[in-house]
Amino acid sequence: MAFEFEPKILVLATLACAYPGADAVGKAHLEYPSNVSILRVPSPALFPEDFFARAYARGIDGILIASCGSDCPYKGAYDKLAARIDRLVQRMKEGGLEIERMRLTAICTVCIKAFLKEVTQMDSRLRELGPVNRSAATEIWQASLRELQAGEIVQMARSAS
Amino acid sequence: MSSGNGAAMRETENHFDVVVVGGGIAGLQSALDLADQDYRVLVVEKQPSIGGRMISLSKVFPTLDCASCITTPKMSAAAHHSNITLMTYTTVDAIEPAGDNHRLTLTQMARYVDTSACIGCRQCEYVCPVEYPDPFEQGMGALRAISVPFANAIPQYAVLNPEYCIGCGACVRACASDAIRLDQQPKTLTVEAGAVVLATGFHLNSTSLKPQYNASRSKDIVSPLQVERLLAPHGPYGRVLRPSDGKIPDSVAFVLCAGSRDQSIGVPYCSRVCCMYSIKQAMLLSGALPTADITIYYMDIRAFGKGFEQFYQNAKAMGISFVKGKVARITPQPNGDLMARVEAIEEDGRVMENRHDLVVLAQGIVPELVSPERLGAAKEEDGFIRRPDPLRPAWTGREGIFVAGTAAGPKDIVDSIMEAGSAAMEASHYLTQKRATADANAPSLELEVIGAASE
Amino acid sequence: MSEQKKSSNPKTESQKPRIGVYICRCGGNISDVVNTDALAGKVKQLGDVAACRVETFMCSDPGQATIVEDIQKQNLNRVVVASCSPFLHELTFRTVVQRGGLNPFLYEHVNIREQDSWAHKHDPVGATSKALRMINAAVGKLHHAEPLERIRMGNHRQTLVVGGGIAGLKTAAELAGKGVPVILVEQSSSLGGRVALLARTFPREDEGSVLAKKLIAQVTDHPLVRIFTRARIERVSGFIGNFDVKIAFEPKPDASASSDPQGAGHSANAAEVYASVGTIIVATGADPYKPARGEYGFGEQPAVVSLADFLRQLATLPNGNFIWNGKRVRNVGFLHCVGSRQVEGVNPPQADGKINDYCSRYCCTAILQQALTLKMRFPDVNVFDFYQDIRTYGGHEDYYTKSSAAGVVFLRYHAEEPPVVEPGENGSALKVRVKDYLTFGEEVEVPLDLLVLGVGLVAHDIPELIDLLKLPVGADRFLQEVHPKLRPVETAVNGVLLAGTAQAPMNIEETLSAAGAAAVKAAIPLSRDAVELDPFVAEVNAEKCNGCERCLTECAYTGALFKETVQVDGESAVKARVNPGLCFGCGACVAVCPTRAIDLKGWTLDQFDAMIDGLVEAVPVEG
Amino acid sequence: MPAKLTEAHRQALKLFREQHSDLDGTLKKYVADFRHERKQITEALRKGAGTVPELTRQTGLPVDQVLWHVTAMRKYGTVQEAGADGDYVKYEFIEQNGK
Incomplete structure (x- = not known):
């Protein structure tokens, strides 16, 4: 049997919306590829850019952030997340990582179809793209970390003045 | 307090x-x-x-x-x-x-078991030589004369049924914690x-209340609680079979209002849940028996609770057939089939004779x-x-x-x-x-009113 | 106000992890797809896994007992259960772990049912391999887990x-009766809501206003109840036990409030009211569906009225001939499911583009009650009832039986072919054309002098409150409970409860029961001096914090993060600190910290990193 | 069985038998029938796997009783499913070690 590339897909699903949404898919006994692993998270706004880049560097081929979107229970968290992902995607573009490996979307507690569509689309796109370029991802990870830590210097310079 | x-x-x-x-x-x-x-x-x-x-x-x-x-x-x-x-x-x-x-x-x-000693290990059950129809499985499975009543029972203590115990003492010998008390009163x-x-x-009234349904003549004219057990993950057969001979059914019918909305059997009221559990059972059966025909004979579908109507519409979309009609008679055939004589109200009132493997009578809820x-x-x-x-x-x-x-x-x-x-x-x-005496620590109302509340 | 103690359980802190992993078959729900035995074989080989068992029902008493026993006998200090969704049993197993003597947060729940066996039914190998990856991730997370203590907060033992x-x-009466002070806020100028306007209620034929008055009397003079009418919630902040509420008032109308007998004029001159409450009950009710102009002739044909209007007017009519708007009425029709059980493509959508596809529950009985009353009072009036299903559930069936016996004529239509209302001929006001499926789908024309629309219930429009309290709303626009059976009156917001038709259509009796259920859930947390909260809030590691204040800028919750000056090696330094009672645990601060000094307890970045490593490292299970 | 009955156990057993003496023999007959049927089905199954109708033909017992026994034996681990034959499930006997 020919070796077929099986992408490793990570779904970061919000406790309030997307995680129960993914549960609803299972409760309806609808199916999606088993290479999709779901981690629950209070709000994906807690992740710095380097977290995502590290995940790619460790071999995750695609990340779907299944957020609450406009139903986000936390004040302003979604906008902060969206801004973070914008910057990350920009960095991926520059660093030679396909931006389809990252997708930010909103999944509600009963969004069964939307969930299925998102994961199957990502799965088929990643199968076309092949495995993630881990060394490119490592570069981006290190660059993101450097920038985050540099922020410290900027900030300290500001408070000193 | x-x-x-x-x-x-x-x-x-x-x-x-x-x-x-x-x-x-x-x-x-x-x-x-x-x-x-x-x-x-x-x-x-x-x-x-x-x-x-x-x-x-x-x-x-x-x-x-x-x-x-x-x-x-x-x-x-x-x-x-x-x-x-x-x-x-x-x-x-x-x-x-x-x-x-x-x-x-x-x-x-009398449980005939000392609950302070019993650890629910079921060793007594394993050695007990007598089995009888398991009430938890609606008679379809077997239970031993001494046993833990069912898998998730709480508390997990064995209980002995004296009606089936022959007093052989095997359980007494098998019990490691010496918990069997045959002299318990x-x-x-x-x-x-x-x-x-x-x-x-509540309990359900009898399937035999309506003689025209002939429930006493066939084991395949069943109660909804039997169907629950047939569908349960740990049910008696481990799958859905008809209780008369173990056939995998390919046609199942539900007769709604089979023990309610009828003054003549003393239940003039509607039992409220039969429409919905029948629809649910129909959906689960169609999952367990993908090729089976499933029919619900009804008068009114009473899907009135939160999310019920959508559930009903989903069942219709799944292909479960809803026939508004009166089931006049169910006749068991010599080969085990059940013939249902139905007056289909919406189809010119024509009378149909439909064959089914399993017929579920939605019995009435009585206290x-x-x-x-x-x-x-x-x-x-x-x-x-x-x-x-x-x-x-x-x-x-x-x-x-x-x-x-x-x-x-x-x-x-x-x-x-x-x-x-x-x-x-x-x-x-x-x-x-x-407790008329006022609790000294009882909270009193606290709020802050700005702008004078008095008239 | 808050107290956090580090557990000093020697068992959990100093030792090397000894992790127990428990895999549930869920009576076949899981094991029919996931090869649980093979899975267990692989799990046993994972680092620091000291015990691994497979059970049929992990959540059952013997299942739980196994965990407790293993913790004690095998000296486990971390536990993973792989079973159903954490929404069902995470709490169950945290309690079990605690019973075994461990800190309840040294527990990880892995969902191998909803998100594995049920979602990959036709891929048993993939599902088994995924279960292993997920368990490995949980094991990885537990390596970084620390014992956490629930946060104990002061408790304002009163309810809004x-x-x-x-x-x-009803909630106010019950709570006050139980000794819980209540602040009741009503938007309109009077109490009693819609029931106060009902002439007759079913099934006991009580007068609505009498029922309402009795309830009002129980609360108005109660020393523990404070009522504000013409009032609304303007601001809410805080959390269970500690909600701070600001109540504002509508301007006083010119007409004196005292003309309103139920006006409970407590609030006459108040400008604003501030209160702190422990729990909040949302009992904002529902409204009768208002048909669109032209819907079944409504608003265009004067002889088309809604059930609510009909009810009110019928009560005031003298006996004798049935006179409506000055005209003698001989033929009356009742139409069921107006604004309910709507069908896509048949009924025009509502303002929000959705249809009302739900059943409004109360209307069948209410209609037949009126039909029967009409038939009893005016026997020569012909009553026609256009319906889909008669849903007179339970004892309400009596109304159906009696209506049929009294000669009400039933015509059954299909939702896809609703009746058509047209101007009448030959002296009757209206003509209803309907395909009647009781007479085999024949099209029937029924001349009517009056048509009563059996309107359903729609959610009361409360966008501000929904926003303020972050209330979840269902597809039907009614407020959404957490789980209809496990937590039927609770919302996703801890301490905020639902009572009555704000949640779903209900009749009076059901509303009162629901109110009782909400009241008890409001009373439970207030029966103690303190409330306990989950510990999943941000925490600053002061050693790592460099005082850059970026987290403070990022935090959206006033007071949740603040800076303080501390002495470090004789020098003063600025450090960030968290007020756990005000922190919502979103983690926005975590992402911007340049030194990783701030983390969400229970959800640290190290734990997420470890979970990702766990996902990519595991090897697939063969066969 | 290893454990021996003490005098107290024997007294309790005696009391139980007295209190539940099967005067009209109903239980006696039930247990005799139960054992007889179980033995016949076990023997039939020992000859090879079969469906409920097949076992019925071999034993001559009422078909619903055959199903009930097979169900019971499945629950207590002496019978397992062995595929299907048309609309019927086949059952096979599991030989117990040492028996």
Whole structure:
């Protein structure tokens, strides 16, 4: 049997919306590829850019952030997340990582179809793209970390003045 | 209000703030809602395990959650609650006023097992040589004369059925913790309670009430509780088979209103849940038997609760066939088939003869408690417990005696749970009022009004 | 106000992880797809896994007992259960772990049912391999887990009830009776809501206003109840036990409030009210569906009225001939399911583009009650009832039986072919054309003098409150409970409860039961001096914090993060600190910290990194 | 069985037998029938896997009783499913070690 590339897909699903949404898919006994692993998270706004880049560097081929979107229970968290992902995607573009490996979307507690569509689309796109370029991802990870830590210097310079 | 841990408040060993009669879902919910407010609660259950009817169901409408997944945590929470005492295999024989309280006479039936020693290892069950039709499996499976009643039973103690025990002593020899007590006798005891919640539940009336359905002539004319067991993950056959001969059914029919909405059988009312559980069973059957034809014969589909109508529409979309019609007769054939004679109301009233492997009769819900008067309550014409005050739907009209769940009328699980909470609230309200002495630590209303509230 | 103690359980802190992993078959729900035995074989080989068992029902008493016993006998200090969704049993197993003597947060729940066996039914190998990856991730997370303590907060032992209809009144009466002070806020100028306007209620034929008055009397003079009418919630902040609420008032109308007998003029001159409450009950009710102009002739044909209007007017009519708007009425029709059980493509959508596809529950009985009353009072009036299904559930069936016996004529239509209302001929006001499926789908024309639309219930429009309290709303626009059976009156917001028709259509009796259930859930947390909260809030590691204040800028919750000056080695330094009672645990601060000094307890970045490593490292299970 | 009955156990057994003496022999007959049927089905199954109708033909017992016994034996681990034959499930006997 020919070796077929099986992408490793990570779904970061919000406790309030997307995680129960993914549960609803299972409760309806609808199916999606088993290479999709779901981690629950209070709000994906807690992740710095380097977290995502590290995940790619460790071999995750695609990340779907299944957020609450406009139903986000936390004040302003979604906008902060969206801004973070914008910057990350920009960095991926520059660093030679396909931006389809990252997708930010909103999944509600009963969004069964939307969930299925998102994961199957990502799965088929990643199968076309092949495995993630881990060394490119490592570069981006290190660059993101450097920038985050540099922020410290900027900030300290500001408070000193 | 009582506060702190139950133990400190214990006036006497046999006094409780509230006794809940019935350990089904309604009783357990009432008990938990009271115990969480630090009342000391005794739950008295007639069966050897708590969990009531709900623990024997497969999945529940309209969410299709597995029933045991919803029930077991509540059973477990009640069993582990420091303010709740469970007495299973115990009947309440009488409730009488005792001064300001209620005195309950209880009979603890002989389990023939010392519950302080039994660890639920089932060694006795494994060596017991006699098996009989398992009531939990609606007779379809087997249970040994001594056994733990069912897999998720709480408490997990063995119980011996003397009707089937031949007194061979094998269990006595097998029990590592020496828990078998063949000389155990029923025990009568009394307890006192500040308030009582009656949650005595329901049973289904007989499938034989309507002779034209011939339920006594075929094992494949079944009750909905049998279907629940057929569908349950741990059901008797491990799959859906017809009980007469083990055939995998390819045509299943549901006859709605088979024991309700009929004055002539003494059940003029609608049993409220049959439409929905039949639709649910039809959906689950179509999952278990993908090629089977499933028909629901109905008069009105009463999908009135939250999410019910959508559930009904989903069932129609799944291909379950809904026929508005009167089932005049069901006739078992020599080959085991069941012929249903149906007057299809929407098809020119034509009479159809349809063949089915399995026919489910939606029986009526009738109260389990026959004489509520013994327990200090009165009943309505329909036999359910009376609740005279429209503004206090959990109150029986007798001081300190409340009712929850299907003891007061047929209803679904959600409504039973709501009523259970309501009964707990009314009981705690009552207990607070009864302790006339004001609690010095009772909170008073605090707020800040800006701009003078006086006229 | 808050107290955090580090557990000093020696068992959990100093030792090397000894992890127990428990795999549930869920009576076949899981094991029919996931090869649980093979899975267990692989799990046993994972680092620091000291015990691994497979059970049929992990959540059952014996299942739980196994965990407790293993913790004690095998000296486990971390536990994983792989079973159903954490929404069902995470709490159950945290309690079990605690019973075994461990800190309840040294527990990880892995969902191998909803998100594995049920979602990959036809891929048993993939599902088994995924289960292993997920368990490995949980094991990885537990390596970084620390014992956490629930946060104990002070508790304002009073309740805010929003809505002065029967649901709100009932909750207030019960809570006050139980000794819990209540602040009741009603938007309109009077109490009693819609029930106060009902002439006759079913099934006991009580007068609505009498019922409402009795309830009002129980609360108005109660020392523990404070009522504000013409009032609304303007601001809410805080959390269970500690909600801070600001109540504002509508300007006083010119007409004196005292003309309103139920006006409970407590609030006459108040400008604003501030209160702190422990729990909040939302009892904002529902509204009768208002048909669109032209819907079944409504608003265009004067002889088309809604059930609510009909009810009110019928009560005032003298006996004798049935006179409506000055005209003698001989033929009356009742139409069921107006604004309910709507069908896509048949019924025009509502303002929000959705249809009302739900059943409004109360209307069948209410219609037949009116039909029967009409038939009893005016026997020569012909009554026609256009329906889909008669849903007179339970004892309400009596109304159906009696209506049929009294000669009400039933015509059954299909939702896809609703009746058509047209101007009448030959002296009748209206003509209803309907395909009647009781007479085999024949099209029938029924001349009518009056048509009563059996309107359903729609959710009361409360966008501000939904926003303020972050209330979840269902597809039907009614407020959404957490779980219809496990937590039927609780919302996703801890301490905020639902009572009555704000949640779903209900009749009076059901509303009162629901209100009782909400009241008890409001009373439970207030029966103690303190509330306990989950510990999943941000925490600053002061050693790592460099005082850059970026987290403070990022935090959206006033007071949740603040800076303080501390002495470090004789020098003062600025450090960030968290107020756990005000922190919502979103983690926005975590992402911007340059030194990883701030983390969400229970959800640290190290734990997420470890979970990702766990996902990519595991090897697939063969066969 | 290893454990020996004590005098107290024997007294209890005696009391139990007295209190539940099967005067009209109903239980006696039930147990005799039960054993006989179980033995016949076990023997039939020992000859090879079969469906409920097949076992019925071989034993001559009522078909619903055959299903009930097979179900019971499955529950207590002496029978397992072995595929299907048309609309019927086949059952096979599991030989117990040492028996």
